[in-house]
Amino acid sequence: MSFAEVFAPPALEAGTLRITPLGGLGEVGRNMTVFELDGRLLIVDCGVLFPEENQPGVDLILPDFAPIKDRLGEVDGIVLTHGHEDHIGAVPYLLKERPDIPLIGSGLTLALVEAKLKEHRLKAFTLTVTEGQREKVGPFDLEFVAVNHSIPDALAVAIRTPAGTVLATGDFKMDQLPLDGRLTDLRAFARLGEEGVDLFMVDSTNADVPGFTALERSIGPVLDQVIAKAPRRVIVASFSSHIHRVQQVLDAAAAHGRRLAFLGRSMVRNMTIAEQLGYLQVPEGVLIDYKKAKDLPDDKIVYMSTGSQGEPMAVLSRMANLDHAIEPGPGDTVILASSLIPGNENAVYRVIDGLTKLGANVVHKGNAKVHVSGHAAAGELLYCYNIVGPRNVMPIHGEHRHLHANARLAQDTGVPAERTILGENGTVVDLRDGVAKVVGQLDLGFVYVDGSTVGEITDADLKDRRILGEEGFISVIVVVDSATGKIISGPEVHARGFAEDDAVFEDVKPKIAAALTEAARSGVRDSHALSQVVRRTIGRWVNQSLRRRPMIVPLVIEA
Amino acid sequence: MSFAEVFAPPALEAGTLRITPLGGLGEVGRNMTVFELDGRLLIVDCGVLFPEENQPGVDLILPDFAPIKDRLGEVDGIVLTHGHEDHIGAVPYLLKERPDIPLIGSGLTLALVEAKLKEHRLKAFTLTVTEGQREKVGPFDLEFVAVNHSIPDALAVAIRTPAGTVLATGDFKMDQLPLDGRLTDLRAFARLGEEGVDLFMVDSTNADVPGFTALERSIGPVLDQVIAKAPRRVIVASFSSHIHRVQQVLDAAAAHGRRLAFLGRSMVRNMTIAEQLGYLQVPEGVLIDYKKAKDLPDDKIVYMSTGSQGEPMAVLSRMANLDHAIEPGPGDTVILASSLIPGNENAVYRVIDGLTKLGANVVHKGNAKVHVSGHAAAGELLYCYNIVGPRNVMPIHGEHRHLHANARLAQDTGVPAERTILGENGTVVDLRDGVAKVVGQLDLGFVYVDGSTVGEITDADLKDRRILGEEGFISVIVVVDSATGKIISGPEVHARGFAEDDAVFEDVKPKIAAALTEAARSGVRDSHALSQVVRRTIGRWVNQSLRRRPMIVPLVIEA
Incomplete structure (x- = not known):
C-alpha cells in the first residue's frame, strides 16, 4: 500500500525513541502512532477510517496492526487523545488481540470508549487523566495538555524520554472564546517549548485553510435566530459527539419555549453519557421523549438528530425518504449544524434535496453560519509553531495535501526543511540527540471490516x-x-x-x-x-x- | 420515477401552448423541454446527465423520450442554446430515431454538435442563427438573444406564439465585463418584458448562491501571476469547452515566454474548432505539439489539459498516477482552473493528493481564485426578474433546492406564488391567456446508456x-x-x-x-x-x- 520505497529499519538502539505512525497519514481517519523505547511500546490513538466509494461494501477500515501484532505483550498503554471514531474506533479490534492493554484518556473519552467496548462485549483497564497531570507509563513520562476541539475534554500529550520530548497535539483548534472556557493551553505549549520539544506532531486537517477558524460562539446566535423564526417544527442534525453544538441547540430551544427530543441511537447514548458526566447542562423541563413530542404543537418542539452526513440509515435520511415516524413538511425547518466531510457531498445534497422537495426550509453551512470546523486553520498553526519552537516537526492527521501544507507552515516559522518529516503510514522515524530522521518504511495495508469479517477482504x-x-x-x-x-x-x-x-x-x-x-x-x-x-x-x-x-x-x- | 402524483393531461386545445420538460428539473443535466402548439412540436436542448455513484456502470443518462417517441414526425426543430454536454449530448440518440430533425443554434454550438454527431456517424440538417435573429419554425416564432456563459456563443430563446410568449434563458450569467464583450442582452430582455413575457423559464443552477458571480476577468491576473512565478513546468486543467479560460491561459503563456501544448482528445478537438471559427485567438508561435514540448526547458512550457473533474481516464488523473508520458514532479505547478462539480469531490481530491505527493504545487479553487462559475447567482437573477417582469415563472436547470431557491427569488420581485411553477421532469404546463398552469404529470424514467446498450438497463x-x-x-x-x-x-x-x-x-x-x-x-x-x-x-x-x-x-x- 505504501507509495514510498519500502525498506527495513535497523535494529533499534538502546536510548533511541522510534516513532511509527500506522494510520492517519495520507488519509483523514484511523489515527494511530506507535512509540518504542528500550523494548517497550506506547500507542497514541487507535481509530477507524470510513471507506470511500472505491472500497464498496466495506464497513470500516482499521490500521494495519501487523508491525506490533507479535509484540502486544510489550505495549504499556494506549493514550486516547479524544473520543472521536477516527481516534478510538479501532480500540475494540486491538483489545480482541490482548484485552488487558491499559487505556489512558480523559473522563469523557474513556466513557465513550467504554460504551463502544460494551457493544463488543469487552471491558478494559482504564486510567483517567486530566490536563496538567503527569503519568509514568513504562519508560514513557507523559504529560497531558488541554486542547480545544469539536468534542469536550480533548488532550494533547507530551512524551518525555531520555531520547527527547515529543509533543503530539491530537486533533485541536485554538478557539479563543470557547463555550466551556477550556482553551488550548498555549501556556503549557510555551513551557514545553522552553524546556525543548524535539518532535512536534501536529494535526494537519485544516493546514491548507488560510486564516483562522471562526469562534464556536458565533454559531449560537444564528441557531437561536433560525429557531426563533421557525414557524413549525425544527429538526437539527449534527454529529452525535458534538456536545457543545447540542448544548447550543438545547439553550436555543429553552429560550424559545420549545422542548427537545433526541433522535438516533448514538445521539441518545452519547448525550446520556455527557449529561451524567456534567459535560451537557440540560435546562429543567426541556427534554422530552420523542414519542411524546408528537403531541406537542408544532412550534413547541426541536428534534436533535443524527444523519448530518447523509448516512442512508440515519434518522435524517430516513425522514427525507418518508421512512421515519416524523415526516417533514411545509413550514418545518431543518438545520444541518455540521461540516460536510469530503466524500459525503452527494449523500448530503440528496438529503437536502429530498427535504426541500417535501417543503421544508433547509438551513446548512452553504447558506448560513451554522457550523465551524474543529481543527486549527493555517493562522492558528503558525501561532503554535512560534510558541513551541520545535526542533523537528512531523505533520500528522491528513491527506497528503494537508501534510504538505502543514510542513510549509512549519518551515515558514523557521523549522528547517530537513527537520520537517513528510511521512506516510509505516514511515519509521528515530529520534535521538534532538534529531529525528526517517530510518525505514514499512509496507502497510488496509484492514477491512465487513460484517463480522475482519481483515479477510483483499x-x-x-x-x-x-x-x-x-x-x-x-x-x-x-x-x-x-x-x-x-x-x-x-x-x-x-x-x-x-x-x-x-x-x-x-x-x-x-x-x-x-x-x-x-x-x-x-x-x-x-x-x-x-x-x-x-x-x-x-x-x-x-x-x-x-x-x-x-x-x-x-x-x-x-x- | 416521478415523486409527484402522476395524472394524464387533457387533450390539448387549439391555440394553447403546452410545455413539458423531459429533463433538467430535479437534476443538473439532461436538459430538454418540449413545446407543443396545434399539433406541432419544438424541442429546446437535448442533453445528457452524468451518473452518480448509485448508478454504477452507467456511462450516460438520457432524457426519457417516451412522450414524443411516436410523434417525432411532428417535431419542427431542436433549438440548442449552447454547446455543453448537458444541453447537446443526447442529440445523437434522438437523431438515431429520426435523423432529419433540423438543429438550430449558434455557429459554435452547431460546430460542437456536428463533431459529436460525426463520432456517431450521423449528419444533421442545421440552421445557424445569431443573436437578434428571428426565425419562424413551424408555428413557433423564435427570437434569439445573446447570453453570457462559460462557453461562447450561448443564446436564450424567446418563443412567440398566439398563446403567449415564452423566454427560456438557457444557461447564463451576467458578467458585466465579459472577456469577449458579449453581454447577456438585458436590453433585449427589457424589450421582451415591455412586449410581455408570459412564461419565463430560468436557469436555477446558482439560485441558492447569494450575491453575484465574480468577473471572469478577475481570473486572468491570478493565472498570470501563478504562471509568472512557476519555477518549472505548468499544467493547467479545465473543461475542454471553456474557450475563454483557455484564451486566458494562452495569453499568460505568451506573456511569460512559454509555449503551450494541448493535451486530451476533447481539448484538442474543441480548440481546433474554436480557433477555426475565430472564438480562440492563438498568439503567433505559442502553440506546440506536446510531443515536441518535451524538448523545451521546463520553464518554457504550459500544458493545457482535460481532467479537471478527476475523471479517471483523463490526462490529469493519469499524470497523478504516473500513467502518462508527462510525469509531474517537484517544482511543477498544476492549476485546476475549473469548478468542482458536486459528486466529483473524491475523485478531484484524489488527483490533487496524488500530484501533491509527487511534489507538484497544486493551485485550485480552494486555495486561489482560479475559477468563477458560469451561472447567474441570486443577485443577478433578481435583476432579470425585475427587468423582464414575467407573468409566470418556471425555474429550470437544477436540483430541487435550486428550483425552490429560484422560485423564491421570483416571488421576492413580485411574481405571485400561484404564478411560480415548481415542476419536475414530466410536469405538463399549459399556457393560454397569460396564465400558465400544471395540467398533468407524466411518469418519466431514466434512460441509461452502457456501452452500446441504450435503455435496456433497469x-x-x-x-x-x-x-x-x-x-x-x-x-x-x-x-x-x-x-x-x-x-x-x-x-x-x-x-x-x-x-x-x-x-x-x-x-x-x-x-x-x-x-x-x-x-x-x-x-x-x-x-x-x-x-x-x-x-x-x-x-x-x-x-x-x-x-x-x-x-x-x-x-x-x-x-
Whole structure:
C-alpha cells in the first residue's frame, strides 16, 4: 500500500525513541502512532477510517496492526487523545488481540470508549487523566495538555524520554472564546517549548485553510435566530459527539419555549453519557421523549438528530425518504449544524434535496453560519509553531495535501526543511540527540471490516466487487462427460446486473458449444482449461456485440 | 420515477401552448423541454446527465423520450442554446430515431454538435442563427438573444406564439465585463418584458448562491501571476469547452515566454474548432505539439489539459498516477482552473493528493481564485426578474433546492406564488391567456446508456449491481437426477467479491445437501423450487455465521 520505497529499519538502539505512525497519514481517519523505547511500546490513538466509494461494501477500515501484532505483550498503554471514531474506533479490534492493554484518556473519552467496548462485549483497564497531570507509563513520562476541539475534554500529550520530548497535539483548534472556557493551553505549549520539544506532531486537517477558524460562539446566535423564526417544527442534525453544538441547540430551544427530543441511537447514548458526566447542562423541563413530542404543537418542539452526513440509515435520511415516524413538511425547518466531510457531498445534497422537495426550509453551512470546523486553520498553526519552537516537526492527521501544507507552515516559522518529516503510514522515524530522521518504511495495508469479517477482504476482492458493481456478471454452466469431453447438458447462460434480456444469449450458446466440441476434439479434458475456452468465447462475444465487460464466470462440471 | 402524483393531461386545445420538460428539473443535466402548439412540436436542448455513484456502470443518462417517441414526425426543430454536454449530448440518440430533425443554434454550438454527431456517424440538417435573429419554425416564432456563459456563443430563446410568449434563458450569467464583450442582452430582455413575457423559464443552477458571480476577468491576473512565478513546468486543467479560460491561459503563456501544448482528445478537438471559427485567438508561435514540448526547458512550457473533474481516464488523473508520458514532479505547478462539480469531490481530491505527493504545487479553487462559475447567482437573477417582469415563472436547470431557491427569488420581485411553477421532469404546463398552469404529470424514467446498450438497463439491474458491488455473490451448483431428485454432483460453492477463503464453505455444503435430500424426500422435483431451498439454506448460514448478505445464485441442474 505504501507509495514510498519500502525498506527495513535497523535494529533499534538502546536510548533511541522510534516513532511509527500506522494510520492517519495520507488519509483523514484511523489515527494511530506507535512509540518504542528500550523494548517497550506506547500507542497514541487507535481509530477507524470510513471507506470511500472505491472500497464498496466495506464497513470500516482499521490500521494495519501487523508491525506490533507479535509484540502486544510489550505495549504499556494506549493514550486516547479524544473520543472521536477516527481516534478510538479501532480500540475494540486491538483489545480482541490482548484485552488487558491499559487505556489512558480523559473522563469523557474513556466513557465513550467504554460504551463502544460494551457493544463488543469487552471491558478494559482504564486510567483517567486530566490536563496538567503527569503519568509514568513504562519508560514513557507523559504529560497531558488541554486542547480545544469539536468534542469536550480533548488532550494533547507530551512524551518525555531520555531520547527527547515529543509533543503530539491530537486533533485541536485554538478557539479563543470557547463555550466551556477550556482553551488550548498555549501556556503549557510555551513551557514545553522552553524546556525543548524535539518532535512536534501536529494535526494537519485544516493546514491548507488560510486564516483562522471562526469562534464556536458565533454559531449560537444564528441557531437561536433560525429557531426563533421557525414557524413549525425544527429538526437539527449534527454529529452525535458534538456536545457543545447540542448544548447550543438545547439553550436555543429553552429560550424559545420549545422542548427537545433526541433522535438516533448514538445521539441518545452519547448525550446520556455527557449529561451524567456534567459535560451537557440540560435546562429543567426541556427534554422530552420523542414519542411524546408528537403531541406537542408544532412550534413547541426541536428534534436533535443524527444523519448530518447523509448516512442512508440515519434518522435524517430516513425522514427525507418518508421512512421515519416524523415526516417533514411545509413550514418545518431543518438545520444541518455540521461540516460536510469530503466524500459525503452527494449523500448530503440528496438529503437536502429530498427535504426541500417535501417543503421544508433547509438551513446548512452553504447558506448560513451554522457550523465551524474543529481543527486549527493555517493562522492558528503558525501561532503554535512560534510558541513551541520545535526542533523537528512531523505533520500528522491528513491527506497528503494537508501534510504538505502543514510542513510549509512549519518551515515558514523557521523549522528547517530537513527537520520537517513528510511521512506516510509505516514511515519509521528515530529520534535521538534532538534529531529525528526517517530510518525505514514499512509496507502497510488496509484492514477491512465487513460484517463480522475482519481483515479477510483483499484488494483483489474489492476489484471483483467493482467489476461486479459496474457491469454485473454472466455465468455459463456446462456439464461435460469427463471421459469424452462431450457436452451432456448446457450451456446454460445466466446474467445478473447485466441488463439484457436472456434471449440475447441464444446467439452465443452455439458458439460456446462449438468451441467446447473443438477443444474436446483436440484432446482437452481438464475442466479448468475448458472453462477458459468458455470464458474467451463469451467474453469476446459480449465485448464485440455489446461493448461491455461483465465478469465472466464459467462453470464446467464433469459428470 | 416521478415523486409527484402522476395524472394524464387533457387533450390539448387549439391555440394553447403546452410545455413539458423531459429533463433538467430535479437534476443538473439532461436538459430538454418540449413545446407543443396545434399539433406541432419544438424541442429546446437535448442533453445528457452524468451518473452518480448509485448508478454504477452507467456511462450516460438520457432524457426519457417516451412522450414524443411516436410523434417525432411532428417535431419542427431542436433549438440548442449552447454547446455543453448537458444541453447537446443526447442529440445523437434522438437523431438515431429520426435523423432529419433540423438543429438550430449558434455557429459554435452547431460546430460542437456536428463533431459529436460525426463520432456517431450521423449528419444533421442545421440552421445557424445569431443573436437578434428571428426565425419562424413551424408555428413557433423564435427570437434569439445573446447570453453570457462559460462557453461562447450561448443564446436564450424567446418563443412567440398566439398563446403567449415564452423566454427560456438557457444557461447564463451576467458578467458585466465579459472577456469577449458579449453581454447577456438585458436590453433585449427589457424589450421582451415591455412586449410581455408570459412564461419565463430560468436557469436555477446558482439560485441558492447569494450575491453575484465574480468577473471572469478577475481570473486572468491570478493565472498570470501563478504562471509568472512557476519555477518549472505548468499544467493547467479545465473543461475542454471553456474557450475563454483557455484564451486566458494562452495569453499568460505568451506573456511569460512559454509555449503551450494541448493535451486530451476533447481539448484538442474543441480548440481546433474554436480557433477555426475565430472564438480562440492563438498568439503567433505559442502553440506546440506536446510531443515536441518535451524538448523545451521546463520553464518554457504550459500544458493545457482535460481532467479537471478527476475523471479517471483523463490526462490529469493519469499524470497523478504516473500513467502518462508527462510525469509531474517537484517544482511543477498544476492549476485546476475549473469548478468542482458536486459528486466529483473524491475523485478531484484524489488527483490533487496524488500530484501533491509527487511534489507538484497544486493551485485550485480552494486555495486561489482560479475559477468563477458560469451561472447567474441570486443577485443577478433578481435583476432579470425585475427587468423582464414575467407573468409566470418556471425555474429550470437544477436540483430541487435550486428550483425552490429560484422560485423564491421570483416571488421576492413580485411574481405571485400561484404564478411560480415548481415542476419536475414530466410536469405538463399549459399556457393560454397569460396564465400558465400544471395540467398533468407524466411518469418519466431514466434512460441509461452502457456501452452500446441504450435503455435496456433497469433500476432492478442497478439494484443487482449495487448488491454485487457491495457484497459480491455466492453461486451454488448442484446436479440432480431429474427422476429421483437425488444429488449426482455437488454442491459446488463458488464466491466472487465475497472475500473469504473457499474453505469456509465446507461447513455449509452438508447442510445444503441435507436440505435438498429432505426436499427430494418430500417430493419436490421442480428445479426452481429446489433452487429456493438452496438459496434459503446458504443465505441463512452466511447471514448468521458471517453477518453478510451477498447475492446468492443457486443453480440446480437436472441431468
